[in-house]
Amino acid sequence: MMFKLILCSLAVFLGRLAALLCRLAGREATSLPGYIALKVYPGLLGQLARGLSPVIIVTGTNGKTTTSNLLARLLAAQGRQVVSNGEGANMPAGVATALLKGARGKGHGPAAVLEVDEGSLGIVLRQVSAHLVVVTNLLRDQLDRYHELDQLASSIKGALAQVPEARLLLNADDPLVASLGGDGREVIYYSLERTPLSRTRPADVLEGHLCPSCRVPLAYTYYHYGHLGSYRCPHCGWARPEGAFRGEDFHREEDGFSLDFVFNDGRIRLTSPLPGVYNAYNVLAAGSAGMLLGVEPSVIREVVKDFRPGRGRVEGFRLAGKEGVLVLVKNPVGMAEALRTVAGNRPAAYVVAINDLAADGRDVSWLWDVDLEPLLKSPYARIICSGLRAWDMAVCLKYSGVSLEALRVIPDLEAALREAVEEPVDYLIILSTYTNLALCRRLLKGMGAQSEAAYMPPVSRPA
Amino acid sequence: MKLHICHLYPDLLNLYGDRGNLLVLYRRARWRGIAVEITGVSLGDPLDPKLYDLFFLGGGPDQEQGVAAGDLLTKGPWLREAVEEGAAVLAICGGYQLVGRYYRTAGGDILPGLGLLPVYTEAGNSRLKGNIAVRSPCLDDPRPVVGFENHGGRTFIEAEGSGEPLGYVVFGFGNNGSDGTEGCICGKVIGTYLHGPLLAKNPHLADYVLSLALKRRYRGVVLPPLEDELEWKANEAFLRRFGRGVGERENKKGVTLARSAAG
Numbered sequence: 001m002m003f004k005l006i007l008c009s010l011a012v013f014l015g016r017l018a019a020l021l022c023r024l025a026g027r028e029a030t031s032l033p034g035y036i037a038l039k040v041y042p043g044l045l046g047q048l049a050r051g052l053s054p055v056i057i058v059t060g061t062n063g064k065t066t067t068s069n070l071l072a073r074l075l076a077a078q079g080r081q082v083v084s085n086g087e088g089a090n091m092p093a094g095v096a097t098a099l100l101k102g103a104r105g106k107g108h109g110p111a112a113v114l115e116v117d118e119g120s121l122g123i124v125l126r127q128v129s130a131h132l133v134v135v136t137n138l139l140r141d142q143l144d145r146y147h148e149l150d151q152l153a154s155s156i157k158g159a160l161a162q163v164p165e166a167r168l169l170l171n172a173d174d175p176l177v178a179s180l181g182g183d184g185r186e187v188i189y190y191s192l193e194r195t196p197l198s199r200t201r202p203a204d205v206l207e208g209h210l211c212p213s214c215r216v217p218l219a220y221t222y223y224h225y226g227h228l229g230s231y232r233c234p235h236c237g238w239a240r241p242e243g244a245f246r247g248e249d250f251h252r253e254e255d256g257f258s259l260d261f262v263f264n265d266g267r268i269r270l271t272s273p274l275p276g277v278y279n280a281y282n283v284l285a286a287g288s289a290g291m292l293l294g295v296e297p298s299v300i301r302e303v304v305k306d307f308r309p310g311r312g313r314v315e316g317f318r319l320a321g322k323e324g325v326l327v328l329v330k331n332p333v334g335m336a337e338a339l340r341t342v343a344g345n346r347p348a349a350y351v352v353a354i355n356d357l358a359a360d361g362r363d364v365s366w367l368w369d370v371d372l373e374p375l376l377k378s379p380y381a382r383i384i385c386s387g388l389r390a391w392d393m394a395v396c397l398k399y400s401g402v403s404l405e406a407l408r409v410i411p412d413l414e415a416a417l418r419e420a421v422e423e424p425v426d427y428l429i430i431l432s433t434y435t436n437l438a439l440c441r442r443l444l445k446g447m448g449a450q451s452e453a454a455y456m457p458p459v460s461r462p463a
Numbered sequence: 464m465k466l467h468i469c470h471l472y473p474d475l476l477n478l479y480g481d482r483g484n485l486l487v488l489y490r491r492a493r494w495r496g497i498a499v500e501i502t503g504v505s506l507g508d509p510l511d512p513k514l515y516d517l518f519f520l521g522g523g524p525d526q527e528q529g530v531a532a533g534d535l536l537t538k539g540p541w542l543r544e545a546v547e548e549g550a551a552v553l554a555i556c557g558g559y560q561l562v563g564r565y566y567r568t569a570g571g572d573i574l575p576g577l578g579l580l581p582v583y584t585e586a587g588n589s590r591l592k593g594n595i596a597v598r599s600p601c602l603d604d605p606r607p608v609v610g611f612e613n614h615g616g617r618t619f620i621e622a623e624g625s626g627e628p629l630g631y632v633v634f635g636f637g638n639n640g641s642d643g644t645e646g647c648i649c650g651k652v653i654g655t656y657l658h659g660p661l662l663a664k665n666p667h668l669a670d671y672v673l674s675l676a677l678k679r680r681y682r683g684v685v686l687p688p689l690e691d692e693l694e695w696k697a698n699e700a701f702l703r704r705f706g707r708g709v710g711e712r713e714n715k716k717g718v719t720l721a722r723s724a725a726g
Contacts, residue, residue: 148524205477207524215530217474217506362593363611365659368480388704391697395663398693399486409696 004043011041012048015100030089034096045092046127048099051109052083055128056289059116059156060136060177062334063282064090066274066309067136068115070286077303078295081110090117095124111293118152122159133160134169134289136281138176139226140207140369141331141361149176149208156180169289171281172241173228179212181241190288191243192259192280195250198222198229204333205369211238224277226333245288247280261287261300268297270304275314276341278334314342316452317444320421324428324449328437330360332369335431339370342429343378349423350380351416352397353387353436360433364389367396376401381425384408386416387436414443421447464684465498466676469515471538471558472523472531473503479613481521481555483660487669488517488676494689497677506534512545517676520558522658528557532574535561539577546579551651551675555661559646559654560584560616579652581624582638584616591615594705595635595657597645600627604667607633609701610657618656620647629655634706651675664698666691 015037022029037044049055058068065088072084083102085094095114102110116124118138125133135156138149153176160168164185171177172189181187202209204226209218211233223229232239248267250259256273257280272283287300315326325342329335356364375383383406385393390411397407410416413436420428432440470485485501492499504510523531535542546552554562563582566574592613599608608630617639620626628638629646637645638656646655653672655661662669670686677684 148526150524150526205482206474207478207527209474210526210530215526363479363613363658365480365483365611368483368486368660368663369477391693391700392659392664394693395697396483399483399490399663404693407693409693411700 004041007041008044008047011037011044012100014040015044015096019097019100029097030085030087031091031093031097033100034098035093037100038093038096043127045096045099045124048096049112049128052099052102052112053109054131054293055112055114056132056134056293057114057116057121057124057128057130058134058136058285058289059118059121060134060171061118061139061141061331063136063278063285064088064115064117066279066282067134067285067289068113069309070282070304070307071134071289072113073307074286074290074295074300074303075111075113075293077299078290082113083110084113085115086113088115090115091120092123095120095128118156121156122162125159125162130163130166132167132169132289132292133163134285135171135177135180136285137171137174137226137228138208139331139333140205140366141334153177153180153208157183167292169285169292170241171228171285172243173224173230173281174208175210175212175218175227175231175240176208178241187241188245188288188292189241189243190245190247190284191240192224192247192250192277192284194222194230195224195277195280196252197250197277198224202227203371203373204336211235213238224281225337228281245284245291247284250277250280259283261297263288263291263297266297268301270301272304273306273308276337278337314338315441317449318452319428319444319447319449322421322426322428323452324430324444326430326432326437326440326444328434329431330434332366332371336371336374338431339372339374343374343380345379346427347379347381347425348427348429349420349425350375350383351413351420351428351430351432352383352385352393353413353416353430353432353440354385354389354393355387355433355435356389357435359435364392367393372397372400380406382406382408382420382423384410384416384420386410386413387433413439417443417447464496464677464681465500466492466517466673467515468499468501468517468519468676469510470501470503471518471520471535472505472527473521474505475527475531476521476523476558478522478524479556479611479658480660481658484521484553484555484662485519487660487662488673491666491669491673491689495687506530510538510541512541512548512550515545515550516679517672518542518545518550518552520552520554520561522556522558528561532561532576535577536575542577542579546650546652549651549679551672551679552579552653553661553672554580554652554654555658556612556614556656559656560618562652562654563618563647564621566616580647580649580654581621581626582618582647582654583621584618587615587617587639589615591617591636591640591656593635594701595637595645596633596702596706597630597635597637597657598633599630599668601629601648602667602671606667606695606698607702608657608661608665608668609698610659610661610664612636612656612658614656617641618647620644625649629653651678664694664701666694
């Protein structure tokens with residue numbers, strides 16, 4: 001016991017020391033301090049989380065970072081102190097780093113909003129007793145890591161069984177996520193009703209669209225994207241659960257979207273500057289969680305109106321008089337949604353930087369599952385393929401119908417970016433997998449890019 | 464000239480960019496002035512054995528594959544008839560297992576397959592996954608066939624059957640990780656674990672499949688060569704990176720970069 005206590009204190013001390021050293025060296029530390037501390041004392045997560053209440057965990061394939069950042073913002077605006085790993089470092093080391101910064105002993109401490117990688121959920125929940133777990137969606141992603149969605153869903157089920165007291169907030173529109181409920185605990189659903197962008201036929205390659213009990217394909221009245229939509233099993237009648245929180249009357253606006261946020265006894269109109277239907281889901285998830293935790297609807301309206309994640313999936317910048325966006329792409333549905341959002345009617349130069357390291361997914365065949373229609377229809381002036389798998393991307397684009405004159409392959413990222421800036425268009429679209437993203441940012445900054453979305457510091461930190 | 468392709472279970476067996484194979488076949492036929500019609504055939508749909516020159520089966524997640532397997536057995540007689548009359552079959556990953564004789568689960572249950580290929584598959588303890596290159600004696604062009612594999616099953620070619628390996632492993636696992644073979648070809652039926660998708664970086668194999676399919680209706684078809692610079696560059700870049708240890712150094716450098724950036 002004594003030994004454990006000493007180890008634990010040592011772990012916290014070393015972790016905080018590492019954080020301090022990183023800060024002194026001018027680096028952001030989002031994982032290293034937690035990594036060191038967990039090496040010293042693996043049971044540290046549970047210790048650190050003890051003083052935090054409530055603990056909210058956000059998991060799922062896409063939308064974790066934006067949802068948890070917005071939720072942390074909502075709680076802070078309601079006057080709560082919040083600890084959060086808002087930088088997207090969502091493996092156990094990242095979670096520990098956030099907790100090291102925030103946790104201060106026992107008693108009524110701050111709230112914690114933790115984004116947790118869907119594959120790490122079991123490890124985190126074994127130690128941290130969450131009060132609310134939010135699951136955004138389960139889409140095909142990194143098949144070499146989590147090779148099948150059904151297995152991922154059952155491993156999440158197993159992880160959730162470790163926290164039987166926790167309430168679940170689930171996306172009703174995703175049948176795999178919706179099927180996580182039904183183990184007797186309190187489950188709350190949120191959903192998005194039909195929008196002008198809804199489709200009656202799927203645009204993306206489908207997975208997870210079988211009835212969880214009958215194993216027959218579900219019948220959809222409409223799809224938002226991927227297998228998200230309104231569904232019913234033609235065999236047993238199992239259908240999309242009714243959302244306690246619903247998004248209705250969605251409209252795409254000049255800048256972002258607006259929708260009616262509908263809850264038990266009310267409805268408010270929310271406007272958001274964030275693009276795309278996937279961000280409507282992020283706003284719904286965070287808004288619903290906020291309501292469950294006592295955030296006032298008026299606070300939600302005010303915060304959502306101005307909320308732009310500093311490092312969300314779409315980052316705006318200006319460079320050499322041109323407008324640019326840098327977008328993280330990591331799976332077929334995410335990349336298709338990103339293209340639907342950024343590829344418009346303006347002639348653009350693209351850089352598509354594809355890597356295949358562990359964090360990107362080693363198998364790049366997912367590129368061929370992306371619905372490239374929005375790109376193919378847009379007036380692209382040039383598409384430059386870059387990264388370790390530049391040639392794979394180029395072959396995929398060639399067969400998708402991109403003209404060879406517009407296509408270039410420049411594996412070196414810096415050379416690719418310089419080439420793109422030279423193009424006689426005023427719109428740059430840079431799509432990058434995870435391990436190229438930080439390098440993209442650094443190179444763009446070095447070339448003189450000015451960030452458009454003001455960088456937001458992490459939400460309130462307890463003194 | 465017109466090529467009729469049947470895509471079996473496009474809504475269920477669609478993992479790992481498999482639909483890209485159809486796109487590659489479609490374009491390579493169209494670029495040579497050959498018309499192509501691709502028809503999706505799924506659960507409960509009838510299948511006309513006279514209509515198609517090529518049947519394509521991809522891989523799927525366990526659940527979906529199980530659903531497709533049950534239905535596929537009911538289509539078995541039609542498919543066998545089509546193959547006897549000269550249709551070609553390309554089956555990948557899960558599809559490869561389904562056209563074999565059987566799959567033996569970890570619990571010892573035998574799940575029957577179509578038997579179009581003289582192979583059988585047994586459940587393994589670990590998944591065999593990673594980049595792979597094989598040399599295929601079927602192809603006149605000696606350059607390796609490259610792709611990515613990710614399978615739990617171990618597949619074996621029956622010793623006394625008439626099946627030959629589609630290729631011999633240069634690096635990677637192949638059929639079972641032990642005998643150095645990859646895939647199987649028997650007449651005009653091809654099964655393989657490679658995706659990436661399979662035909663994207665392997666134009667020689669793509670044209671081989673195309674010519675097998677065209678043979679059903681047209682004699683002596685010679686496919687004129689295409690401009691395949693990008694495809695071969697992708698093939699070469701793959702071999703440079705994963706074939707000679709070059710990839711490992713690149714990996715390490717890349718990971719360090721990513722780590723330091725994430726803090």
